[in-house]
Amino acid sequence: MEKELQYLGKALENPEPPFIAILGGAKVSDKIGVIRNLMSKVDSLIIGGGMAYTFLKAQGQEIGKSLLEADKVELARQLLEEAKQRNVKILLPIDHVVAMNRRPTRWCSRSRRPTDSGRPHGAGHRSEDDRIVLGGNFACPHIVWNGPMGVFEVPGFSRGTFKIAHAVAENVGAISIVGGGDTVSAVHGAEVADKMTHISTGGGASLEFLEGKKLPGVEALTDKK
DSSP: OHHHHHHHHHHHHSOOSSEEEEEOSSOGGGTHHHHHHHHTTOSEEEEOSTTHHHHHHHTTOOOTTOOOOGGGHHHHHHHHHHHHHHTOEEEOEEEEEEEETTEEEEEEEGGGOOSSSSEEOSTTOEETTGGGGSSGGGOOSEEEEESOSSOTTSTTSOHHHHHHHHHHHTSTTOEEEEESHHHHHHHHHTTOGGGSSEEOOOTHHHHHHHTTOOOHHHHHHTOOO
């Protein structure tokens, strides 16, 4: 637990810039608190997985039959505007795996996404500027990753998630913090778990910590009165 607080606490309180957060998963509603809290701390935010399509819809893009939280489109639009005002760069998928009946058929770009044939799952996420999480000239000292880029556990849909995993792992010298059961499974699946600085086992509690919520147990342990 001390290690959890050490790495997660530093990421939120005193991250060395540029600080990158990578968020995935199915629903925007599951990550609203995290996005809002991290918005004031990160330099760039990479959003992937099913939740990315609500943001793409908010930008006025065609998303076909992809997963969408229609009641969160306006919220996504507000978050995009807030990021712009804070000068936070939000990166969304530009390439997608098109599938019919969950069987991947081909890649398509953002500009040529089908409207009714097939089902873009977003599981093949490739970032518009994913070199920001790589080493070299784009070295990033602090990276927090929670949520896969899509249904990586289904054959044919792992490329985007695994590419992010390798990009984080290859960022030599960076403090890389990975949290969430699916994300932990993904870095193990990509065979790069041993290259991550810290793999959080906090589960939902670590997600609440990233939201900025006060955790009773942590508060009790750190109470110096």
